[in-house]
Amino acid sequence: MDAPLKGKSIAFLATHGVEQIELTRPWQEFMDAGADLQLISLNAGRIDAYHHLDKGDTFEVDKPVGDARAEDYSALVLPGGVANPDALRMDSAAVAFIKSFFSQGKPVAAICHAPWSVIETGEVRGRTLTSYPSLKTDISNAGGYWVDEQVHHDGGLITSRRPADLDAFCARVIEVVCAD
């Protein structure tokens, strides 16, 4: 199958501080797999990506989250980067957008620090997930079950720990979105 995601539309939600490789690698893989992609952020304009604490490139936003609806997408990808979810989780439109994917039974894929944004939706409770290890306590306190795995899929939530897990993360997202 050359384009397993043909006909699927995937939203990426991120803001300043996003870990660049966690945005660009899944973006490239899902585009190569035939998906239509949109970068959603808090505001229109461009966002600054980082390589950990060093500035990377900037990326053009396709749509502000206040204008985006889960109905228009097959799945949601949440890249990490420590400052990115820290900002997203304080924005009520961003949190509502993420939560609506769960409400509609659509896959949400979160890597590294991105599960902080998922904590804010209340959807971590009762789910098993992984993350960057610094979030382990916050996830457990939010009622989630934290595991140390390359990738974990539970109840529509696909999670990975860090950039080194991107191969497994992207493969699992493609598999889940194809099966959906």
Next chain:
Amino acid sequence: MDAPLKGKSIAFLATHGVEQIELTRPWQEFMDAGADLQLISLNAGRIDAYHHLDKGDTFEVDKPVGDARAEDYSALVLPGGVANPDALRMDSAAVAFIKSFFSQGKPVAAICHAPWSVIETGEVRGRTLTSYPSLKTDISNAGGYWVDEQVHHDGGLITSRRPADLDAFCARVIEVVCAD
């Protein structure tokens, strides 16, 4: 009283990503007040401070946390910056060092994102505190009572929300350490 902190020794615990003004402002104020100060970090060497997402200056570490003991200090200051406590909370020596101030009934002052490190010690449970607003849910889930105040002091834990609160934060720390 010209030097209200004369004879007091205060430890600052921080690593790369520390919000520069949350390190330098209290440092200057407590030095002016006569305290002896030490910068403790995960490793010897220098740490990189930030102005939010922009690189700031580097600061010389006085002692690695593995060699530091709460017995040698009157109080502990935890500056913020999103990446700094995210790294500290994963280091068992750093978490044990913070926890030992609570065990010894010595003041701990945490601003902005620094309460993440305090969550890791278990000492947030039952205390009332403030923080950068993005931590509200994590603090509540850890059993703390989150308030939106410039500065709050409860059970030896002094907290503030952000750089704009530094005047109130520094004044309260001086008051508490003097009374201790």
